[in-house]
Amino acid sequence: MPVPAPPPAQSRPPSAPGPGPLTHGRGAGSVPGTGGGGLPGPPSLPFSAPAAAPVSVPAPVSVTVDEPGVGPAVNPVPQGAAAVRTAPSPVLERILRGPSGLGTAGLYMTRHEEPPAPAQPAAAGNPVPGLYHHPVAEPDPVRVEEVGRRIKAWAVDEVELFPPDWEDQFDGFSLGRYMVACHPDAPTVDHLMIATRLMAAENALDDVYCEDHGGSPVGLGGRLLLAHTALDPLHTTTEYQPEWAASLHADAPRRAYRSAMQYFVQEAGHAQADRYRHDMARLHLGYLAEAAWAETDHVPEVWEYLAMRQFNNFRPCPTITDTVGGYELPADVHALPAMQRVIALAGNATTIVNDLYSYTKELASPGRHLNLPVVIAEREDCSVRDAYLKAVEVHNDLMRAFEAEAADLAVSCPAPNVLRFLRGVAVWVDGNHYWHRTNTYRYSLPDFW
Template sequence: MSLLSRITAPPARHDVARLVATLLTHRQDARRSAPQALPGTTPRPAGTALPTGPTGLGTSAARLAAGKARETWRAGKAGAAGEAGNVAGKPAAGAPGAPGISVAPVASGAASDDRGTGVPELYCPPALRDDPALAREVNDRLVDWADEAGIYAGRLDRVRAADFGRLMMLAHPDSDDPDRLLAAGKCALAEWATDDYYCDDETMGSRTELLGSHLGLAYTALDPSHLPARYAPAWEEEMREDPVRVALRSGLDHLSRYAEPSQVARLRHEVAVLFVGYEQEGSWRSQGRMPGVREYLAHRQINSFLPCIALADVVGGYALPASEYAEPRVRRAVTMAATAATLVNDLYSMTKEHDSSGVEFNLPVVIAEEDGCSLREAIERSAEIHDELVHTYETEAAALALTGTPELRRFLAGVWAWLGGNREWHAGSPRYNGA
């Protein structure tokens, strides 16, 4: 089920909504020990130079940093419940951040009802900023663009209410340029429209038996097919008749104003992988099959927010070299962060009803099915999996940041900030918390 479909679905039954709200209570004094800044990095204004340091991946210093991070985590788990305000490396409120804004943690709009269940809070950094005016500007432009592209015709009120402009503002705190944020928002909304139109929503034309064909054609909007002259004009006309293909092409064109060719190629790759994930979920639906937990978690690595997270440097105004982005340990850390961010969506979306087919795929449901446990236990286990992924990213990214290039340090810090912004958007969105 796509992001937009999930957040525009009707509320779940009361007991499920209450249980999930209990888990995801977002009290300012109960953030546990996630630092605001990734260890080894500091929040910096867009365009400022980062200090130079040791270069080259795989030095002994990386192992030392990883060991210290693990010790900090274990100490925090033993007694950090009341120490959230004294995290090592956490800058004081009002420390320098993105231009013209405070990087003090953002207070969430989520409910604060814990009902004494003892379900753990999610381990996640706080958002670095909140700029409602910038969010509104980006969101207004994004809705106007969706109208021009033709996606979600007659449903633009849902797009506006989803407030993806706020997500872009929160997730990319090192840029206050609305046009760069809009470029990232266009790419994201086009990807989610692909899911809605081709995978999830029959009222928008999705048909499981046509999914592979539709996704193959959609990809040509990002990586153009070069046909012989006899066929090219008719092909171009077909591309312009499909609003999803129009949106995908338009989003990439806008991003290309700011992205280097290697960054564009990176996005193409991540979207191609995303489309494989869409096809995988379509196969489950066509078979009426619930995947196992291992298969589902592997699926959530490829059907994830990774295409959005991969744009952190483009929006920030710098370029992470392709060789560093593809380095196996960098890839491991970033994909784990993307999986964790997507599991946040799994958890928050449980406050909404399942889709009309009666089949919904999210981690708690998959765990409950495989382990035969209660939904409460499955949600707790899902939270533990999320937390393990975030802790692992924090440890491994801190080690990589210690020995990596300035661009890598900034990118890893941007991924950490994306996690915090993503969580804050889910926690504060009335589309998730209205139940």
């Protein structure tokens, strides 16, 4: 049953309810495409940006260097110590660079929307000391501006996502910079908007249903279920269908979910759309687990918290990298256990990045917010500083596991679309870190070093 069209547009009264500022603290954390040429072959992974030189995938061999920030992987440490860089694997670099030879030129993308942007100065923001990550090139400012303009128009004019007094906080979320950094191979701005709308909708629901802008653990399951029907339509009788259809316009999260999903399914294949619905169900399950702990004032064991974060995490975002890139990874390939492990590890690592960068922000907000440093401190009876530093190491272990598993899969299944998808997931991981590091409007680091 198709999702119904919205009712006639109405002016929004000044007191109209809407979600608070996008928090991105507990959740995942997105116009139909207009073409875009052939599929690009995957350059080396991790990948920074289309115009940048490929960066090699690190192998699990560390060497000491004198200057932090040099090379494909950066692991800055407190002052007085050397940074750790991981040496690249020539074999893996060759595999992930992509196909070559006769007949493969059409797999490489050339963008035609706008001329190359001039070089930009590095964005503000310091990385978490000791955090294993890969630097990326600054996102294309032309695309950043256009995506930012379009998502603001969608949020205000199409779905009434937030009231006017929260406009500065919506702007401070920097959705355009976020999504351009995470999807530099998107053929068009229309493709970028697929991810951007979904990201905005996911975070609006998190704010309104789960967080401090009207959210509560009480009754969360019912709210999530009804919102999920905006993604996975209700198939019911003729008598009750109109009531369900009307409910999709009842609040900002449902309006946003419904609209973003309509745009998404116009570009995505059927399997891609169902994949996204499944990952959003995972996300909502994670929300419910955290809500249950909040209602019972339960601090989980560290492993329990990490289990929750495997569901309440960014997974829906990198898993649509092929749709945003204008191609499709076959459903049977996406479902391979090895591919599922790669995607899960990527989601887990990027979510711990959020725990680390949003740590001080969450401490300053009302109530107790569960994040990995808080759980480690309580369950392992250590100082908040030691718990935070251990959380950094947990992230680093997850990142290295993600890269190792991606490398193994690239070797065992070197098909061009598989390599491109793995590259896209790695790009998303790096872009997610870039956004957290540079969003000084939202985040600041604790004084632990």
